[in-house]
Amino acid sequence: MRSLLQSIINFFDLRLLVWVPGLWLILSAVTPTLLTQLDRQLFFTGASLSRGIQRPPVIDILELSSTQMQQLMDDPGQDPDVLSLIEYLSKKQQRTGIILNDLPRPLVPPVALPVTETPPSDVTPPPADAAWQTRLAAQQRLQRWLTSPDVIVGSKTLSTTLAPTQQVMAREPRWTMYYQWLPASMQPLLFPAAPLLESANLPWQIFPAPVINSQENNLQQALLWFREGAWYPSMALALLPLQDNLAWRGRSELHGATQGRLYTNIDGSVIPVFQAQGPFPPVTRHYTLQRFLQQPSEESPPLLLIGTADDKSLLSLAGLMQSLYTDNYHTSPWWFYGAEKILLLLMLVYLLWILPRMSGGVALLATLLCLLLLLVVQLGGQITQSRWLPLGLTMQYVLWGFLVMALWRQQQKPHKRLQQRHQDVACQLSQQLMQQGQLDQAVKALEDCATSERVLQLLYDIGGQHERKRRLSDALAVYRVLYKRHRSFKDVTKRLKQLTDKQHSPAEDIELTLSKTVVLADPHSRPQFGRYNIEREIGRGAMGVVYLGHDPQIARRVAIKTLDYSRYDTGELAAVKTRFFREAEAAGRLRHPNIVTVYDVGEEHDLAFIAMDYVAGQPLSNFITPKNLLPMAQVYRIVADVAEALAYAHSRQIVHRDIKPGNILYHPDSKKVTVTDFGIARIVSDARTQTGEIVGSPLYMSPEQVKGQKVGEASDIFSLAVTFFQLLSGELPFHGDNIAGLSYQIIHGKHKNIRDLRSQIPTSASRIINKALQKEPGDRYGNAADMARSLRKALQKDFA
Structure with a gap:
């Protein structure tokens, strides 16, 4: 059973518990009551810190029984106490709000007395008629009292009626237009007014009274109600005397001497501090009808509220009025609703994408800092600006999401350990394959690996290996894989551009001299x-x-x-x-x-x-012009060293076949000479070189080499003599306008006398050159060693 439960947990992705609530909170305009409790507690905490809660003016609440309220509306003259109440209220002229459940019903006159006739003043009516006249007078007095400007009639069950000249004294929430493009489920909830009566023939107006829902415990209470694109005042707003500026002290915009405008939330509500269910209940005095009639007449509180004894909206209305009187109410800015949705979206991104990339300790610290920041913003706005930013929903979502993601991280630990082992093995295999030169297999070994610094570096190195091997297309492919994983890793963007440009650029044939690097x-x-x-x-x-x-x-x-x-x-x-x-x-x-x-x-x-x-030095081709000739003694030593090197090669059955100044390196400081470039060397004992093959540099070829005949050691001696001739004189012994002319001169022509070109040259040079440049191989030196000995001997004799 335990293993089955573990399998279910492993199969179920806990991140869905963050995804689904997050999307629901973002897309829905309804917040469960349970999730508003934190905001409620924080509101009263901030309210107590924002300013000292002063004792508000007392509000009297007259609680009538259902029978007394029915008698007041239907026939106030039948009950002496109700009749006394009408007389008391008519004389008092006190600001009064009364909440009705039914409209008054007109009295029906007795049958003996026509409705249209009035008894003469000098005639005493019968007792029954006198009683009816008293009842009628009481009802008329009630109607006059209800229509007086100090009395505001409200109801939760009756349709509202408003006079055409009724002015809304609160700032109308005009910002609702910015939310009209949102789906209906995401639009802010507005307080819907009771439908207006089609005919407003009543002698008084009826305003919407506070509606108390036992299932909800909202902080907001309506000052304005919305119906068919228009805003109308609630009973609380109508109860504010027009000349009383206490209600909007400090946060109003005064227009003229008598009218002000209150700030409200986007839904037309405000958040009062004095609430029946909060730590700051309204300060009220509750009366029954009999007790109310017995109170001293000189006591006159600023407001009297009348309703049935079981009506909880009386206390709610009293708290709202006291909050307005003392300026202890808060509002939320119009932009908060949209900002809250964006904040929830950011928290969703944080929980699902950012938090998993943090270590456990860093994630906990970041989440705590996030919660603290939200708390500071919420309480700070309330304390300093009286602006209520209910961020409790976001705080609870962040805390819930963090706990779920912590469980998810715990769930992922075995998988991550296995994944890390696989990645380590794959990286080691890729590195070994790269070292073995199997670059394509090295890239494939990293395909299933998650992106990490090590994987990125391996891909970068593999791309570099392809570049070093001049495999541009393969390097491009690897760098593109790297670019998809991490666009800004090192200089991968620059390399992609360079390699792409190289692929689309024609190959350039760059001519460089041998001395240029x-x-x-x-x-x-x-x-x-x-x-x-x-x-x-x-x-x-x-x-x-x-x-x-x-x-x-x-x-x-x-x-x-x-x-x-x-x-x-x-x-x-x-x-x-x-x-x-x-x-x-x-x-x-x-x-x-x-x-x-x-x-x-x-x-x-x-x-x-x-x-x-690697031999440091310069090719002798740098010293073959008349202006750059080396000292003659040094030329003798160089050519003698080359002759001895050729003698060694010939003893190993190897013919160079391309002796020329460019293939001989000379270091002026160390005086070292090195023969290079055996690129067309022929092993004498090997028959791979066939007769008729012409290889070498034409200017320095021997006659048999020009003819395409089989060449041997004597050919290298001939080429070395041409090099000796050029190093001493700065000119070649044979000239021709073209290859054919040059070949003819080499085969049949006589070379120039070197002393005619430069008189300072010793006669030994002419003797050595004449012998080494013989047309027939057998007439030349028998081997390179003999030529070297002649050079050494001449050097001692002529330059001692």
Whole structure:
């Protein structure tokens, strides 16, 4: 049974107990009596604090029995006490309110005396006729008293009658027009007046008397009643003497010398302090008919109320009048009704959306502060401005909602713990997948996770990984998922815009010189090849861009040479990839101080890369113009170092095939020389390079390389001699207007005499160059080591 009850509780969402009452309170204009008790207690508390409750002027209440009231209306002359009352009231001329249940009935004359005849004055009527005349005179006197200006007739059962000249002395609640667009259930409740009689032929007016409902205990009492778009005064408003300004002292707008206007609530009511059911009951004296006739005639209270003994509205009317006399009444501003609905809506949002996101202690403190603020506003408005803001309904709803949400939070704890475990596992799995490069699976692992800082950061990192891998469309997709979860997380909006612009922008072919570098300032989107983080661009070669990178595993700076697949057609991509990885295979076998060291090789979805030792320095292509030539002795040392490096490579069966100044790095301070770019290197023992394949730089090619013949070590010696010639003179040994002319000169033409270009050059340079530039490979140096020895020997002899 217990498990069944627990299952029902788990299935039932307790938040419905906040949703349903909240919507009902917002959409309904009716408040249950039970929920008004708090406002009632707070009202009297605020009233006692707002001003000292002074003793009001006493009001006399004459309570007639039902029989006496019936005799007063039907035949006041039959009862001596009732007749005495009529005579007393007619002489007193006191402000009086009387509440009737029935209208007076006209007397029927005796049959012996026609109604239309009046006995002569000198004739004594019979006893029966004399009695009827006395009864008729008493009724006429009653009617004259009822029509006097000091007497106000009220009724809860009779239709009201108003004279055409009756003036409403209270401020009319004109703001009801602003609530007409609301549904009927949400419009403020107005006091409905009893229907007016079609014919107002009565000699007196009848005003609506207070209606006491035993089922309700409202604080408000009507001063105005609403009927068919017009406002009419109640009995209490009619009882206020026109010249008496006590009733609206301090809060009135005087118009002329005798007329004022009272503030009322939007429904035409006010909230009196003196109430029969409150701590400040009306100060009254109650009389029976006999006792009232025995009181001294000189006592004259400001108001006399007459009604039946069981009529509770007499006491209610007395309290309202005393509150008006002493200015102890309150009103609510016209805007409060709409403001209360908005406040309830805000509390509904707070309870259902804001409070669940707070911790338990913070939620309790915030709710207590909210209740305290509502209490201060309610009592503060009443004490300082006599404005009644009944916020008790909102307070009770907030307290109820907090208790329900506390139970709901307790109910959700096991589910949240399970959800948190699932989220932790999902985040760990996503992080592992991201580290393994499975980025799509890493995003899917986070799909069912609730939004949190950790989830957002993982998505941000995955998007950055896609950016570093140059997968713009995938990065866009991840950032869009992140944007839906949290629009302002870091710079996700900026990244979405940048990636969208890149997708719609044509690719730009940026030509950069080898000495120019491009700084990649954004660490989040900085490219990454394999495990290597890219810092900046340091050059461009025949196959791709060269970057300065960082190996995070061993904290070493490396040079990353890339091959961009998008630059090649599908047909030639395979051959280019073969040549590129051949460089890695060739250079990876070489370990020489003057040859760049290759550490790693890899392939991404759109490029291949080689990670090699980062060598600081400048390419010798910076020193091949006549204005930038290096000292000749230094040129001898550089070319000798390169020759020795080539001799080492040749001993490992590797031919460089593209020796030129741009592939030789030189550091002026350390004087270190490094041969780079074995991009078209050929392993001699491998038959992959076929006859007829022409690769290399035409200006530095050997004759056999231009012819497309099989090349060997002698080809590198020839290219190194061309480089030696250019570094010394600033010019090339062979010239041509086009590739065909240049090729002809290399194959058949004689190179220039270098001493004719620069006379300071030693004769040893001419001898070395002449031998290394022979057309036939066999006529050149037997190997690069021989050329290196000749250079070293000439250096000692010519520059000692």
